[in-house]
Amino acid sequence: MNPAPEVVVQPDAEATAADAADRLITALAAAQRARGTVSVVLTGGGVGIAMLREVRSSDRRDEVDWAAVEVFWGDERFVPAGDAERNDAQAREALLDALPLDPARVHPMAALDAPEDAGGGDPDLAADAYAKVLSSAAARLGGDTVPAFDVLLAGCGPEGHVLSVFPDSPAVHAGGAGVVGVRDCPKPPPTRVSLTLPAARHAREIWLVATGEGKAEALARAHAGASEVDVPLAGLRGTERTLWLLDRGAAARLSVAD
Numbered sequence: 001m002n003p004a005p006e007v008v009v010q011p012d013a014e015a016t017a018a019d020a021a022d023r024l025i026t027a028l029a030a031a032q033r034a035r036g037t038v039s040v041v042l043t044g045g046g047v048g049i050a051m052l053r054e055v056r057s058s059d060r061r062d063e064v065d066w067a068a069v070e071v072f073w074g075d076e077r078f079v080p081a082g083d084a085e086r087n088d089a090q091a092r093e094a095l096l097d098a099l100p101l102d103p104a105r106v107h108p109m110a111a112l113d114a115p116e117d118a119g120g121g122d123p124d125l126a127a128d129a130y131a132k133v134l135s136s137a138a139a140r141l142g143g144d145t146v147p148a149f150d151v152l153l154a155g156c157g158p159e160g161h162v163l164s165v166f167p168d169s170p171a172v173h174a175g176g177a178g179v180v181g182v183r184d185c186p187k188p189p190p191t192r193v194s195l196t197l198p199a200a201r202h203a204r205e206i207w208l209v210a211t212g213e214g215k216a217e218a219l220a221r222a223h224a225g226a227s228e229v230d231v232p233l234a235g236l237r238g239t240e241r242t243l244w245l246l247d248r249g250a251a252a253r254l255s256v257a258d
């Protein structure tokens with residue numbers, strides 16, 4: 001079993017985003033010293049995007065050689081390219097457009113209006129296309145069909161979803177380390193593409209970043225041993241480290257809360 005979560009609690013959402021950003025710069029710079037090219041899986045969501053803004057404004061930003069960072073997404077809203085709902089559009093606006101990234105190393109999931117042979121029009125096609133992206137990245141970065149990502153960032157919902165894997169949904173029951181199309185998602189937009197939990201578990205480090213009392217119950221249930229079918233965030237554990245970066249509200253029902 002991958003390691004249980006280490007929990008870090010900050011006073012509020014702003015401090016959580018700033019702490020996560022600082023840790024991300026430290027982790028990517030250290031991984032680059034060890035391995036050269038490194039990989040990060042981004043998340044959407046309020047605090048996930050706030051954290052990227054904090055990286056953008058950090059005076060430590062240039063400690064990372066951004067041209068040697070491979071960027072992936074853990075899930076995506078299946079809407080047209082550039083739509084403000086897309087996790088990649090939000091990430092580009094918050095951070096990526098300000099970095100000297102190598103465009104060939106930035107790997108968004110297909111958009112609804114992409115050509116069909118690139119995964120457009122159907123979330124299952126988009127999932128298949130992303131599985132191929134992951135498989136070819138695994139050959140470069142280490143791993144079999146999914147890379148051993150250096151850091152996978154995730155948010156969570158009040159019902160315990162992570163990525164676009166919702167409780168007792170087809171995505172949480174999907175076997176194997178793959179990518180799935182998600183339909184009838186309870187949180188809008190309803191059509192999405194997501195890594196499965198087994199795929200995410202290929203990451204060396206998984207950081208769950210969550211703020212607000214609305215997330216407290218799901219986090220407490222996961223911490224107390226709920227199944228990943230009931231509370232998907234319980235199934236998100238990295239091979240080397242699992243870190244929960246929370247504010248006081250999100251940690252309110254954990255015994256570790258200060």
Ligand SMILES: O=C1O[C@H](COP(=O)(O)O)[C@@H](O)[C@H](O)[C@H]1O
Nearest residue numbers: 043044045046047154155156157
């Ligand atoms: O829909 C999504 O929501 C979660 C969490 O969002 P939040 O705004 O409640 O923090 C996010 O992690 C996921 O990537 C996204 O697609």
